[in-house]
Amino acid sequence: MPKKRKRFPGICADDYRAETDAKATSALERVPLLPKVVHKFHELGYDRWMYCWNMAMSVRCGPRQFGSLHKVLQECCAVLDMPEPELYVTTNPFPNAFAGGLERPYLVVRSSLIDSLDDEQLYHLIGHELGHIQAGHVLYHSIGNVLIPLMEALGRRTFGLGDAFSLALAAAFMEWSRQAELTADRAGMLCTQDFRTSAATNLVLCGGGHRLRDEASVDAFLEQSRTYQDMTGLDNLGKMLVFLTYGLQTTHPMPVHRTRELERWHEAGGYEDIVHKFAMQGSRK
Numbered sequence: 380m381p382k383k384r385k386r387f388p389g390i391c392a393d394d395y396r397a398e399t400d401a402k403a404t405s406a407l408e409r410v411p412l413l414p415k416v417v418h419k420f421h422e423l424g425y426d427r428w429m430y431c432w433n434m435a436m437s438v439r440c441g442p443r444q445f446g447s448l449h450k451v452l453q454e455c456c457a458v459l460d461m462p463e464p465e466l467y468v469t470t471n472p473f474p475n476a477f478a479g480g481l482e483r484p485y486l487v488v489r490s491s492l493i494d495s496l497d498d499e500q501l502y503h504l505i506g507h508e509l510g511h512i513q514a515g516h517v518l519y520h521s522i523g524n525v526l527i528p529l530m531e532a533l534g535r536r537t538f539g540l541g542d543a544f545s546l547a548l549a550a551a552f553m554e555w556s557r558q559a560e561l562t563a564d565r566a567g568m569l570c571t572q573d574f575r576t577s578a579a580t581n582l583v584l585c586g587g588g589h590r591l592r593d594e595a596s597v598d599a600f601l602e603q604s605r606t607y608q609d610m611t612g613l614d615n616l617g618k619m620l621v622f623l624t625y626g627l628q629t630t631h632p633m634p635v636h637r638t639r640e641l642e643r644w645h646e647a648g649g650y651e652d653i654v655h656k657f658a659m660q661g662s663r664k
Contacts, residue, residue, distance in 0.1 A: 382499075384572055387657045388460050392514035394653055395569065397561040397640070400514070404559075407519065407551040412544040416529050420522050423532060426481045429521060433479065437467035437487055448493070448501065452486070455505045455570045461513050466505075468493065474584065476504055478511040479521055486512075495588025496580060503567035503580040510566020516559045523552045557632045564641045569653065574645045578638055585634035604639040 387394075407413065420426070440449040445468055456463045464484035474492035479485055486508045496504060511517060522529065530545055568577040575597050582600045583592075632640075644650070 382572075384454060384458050384570070385654060385657075386458050386460065387569065387653060389660070390460050390569075390653070390657065392510070392562065392566075394656070395510075395562065395565040395649065396514060397558060397565065397644075399558040400555075400562040402558070403551075403555040407555040410544065410548045410551050412548045415533060416522060416526075416548065417518070419529050419532050420525070423529075425525050425529075426479075426521060429524075430480050430483060430485070433467060433469075433485065433487060437469035440466040440468060447498075448488070451498075451501050451505050455502060455509055458570050458572075459506070459509055459513060459566065461509060464509070464512060474587070476508055477520070478508045478517055481518060481521070484512050484517065495583050499571060499573075499576050500580040500583065502570045503577045506570025507563045507567035509570070510563035511559065513566065514559065514562050516563070519552070519555060520559075523556060526552060560631050560637055561640050564637055565644060565649065568641060568645070568650060572650075574642065574650070577641060581634055581638045581641070585638075600635075600638065601642060604635040604642070607633075607635045608639045
């Protein structure tokens with residue numbers, strides 16, 4: 380029997396936005412170079428180019444095309460009370476999904492990721508990407524994907540040693556992108572409406588979907604994420620070195636870190652607070 384999911388009429392991203400996302404967005408918007416980059420992004424028509432490229436290389440989902448995946452999208456949109464974006468599937472051996480499109484929002488899911496996730500985990504995946512749209516992440520994500528060409532169009536080299544503004548913008552983009560994922564993970568959980576399902580999705584994203592999937596343990600993965608977060612002494616120093624040499628250059632937080640952050644939000648009552656808030660709103664109508 381299909382799971383009956385709670386819906387949150389009138390919900391907005393600020394209801395579940397991570398504080399670190401808000402802080403990183405504020406820091407990004409204070410970089411003096413950002414307005415010029417945003418203007419150039421629109422001037423050069425990158426958003427339209429990216430939309431057309433995606434349509435040319437992917438299959439658009441609907442009631443008559445990959446209908447079961449489209450149904451997941453419809454249910455998640457109903458949960459988050461937001462318009463339905465276009466949904467595409469593309470073939471790629473590296474599991475991933477992303478949101479794009481400013482005028483015409485769309486989601487893209489790679490076929491390898493569909494193969495890796497079960498039906499319930501797809502709700503976290505689709506909800507996560509919808510969270511990016513609802514939280515207004517798409518503009519900066521899209522700019523980040525073409526940041527170096529934009530810098531060249533402005534006559535700057537992103538990683539030029541003498542260009543402090545370019546370096547600051549690149550670093551701010553990376554930090555903002557990592558923190559934006561924490562907000563999107565919360566949207567994913569609002570759609571699964573089950574923390575363990577969302578944690579299991581992150582487990583698959585970290586460890587992959589393969590023939591040993593039946594041996595995967597969410598409890599062991601959560602224990603690992605807590606251990607990683609609570610490291611002390613030389614282990615903590617090693618964790619810091621990993622971040623400084625690798626993490627600073629990534630657009631996504633470490634999988635075990637983001638899982639622990641979602642667990643902390645869940646343990647602090649973030650999900651239940653939203654359920655209670657919208658239940659109370661419904662009872663007053």
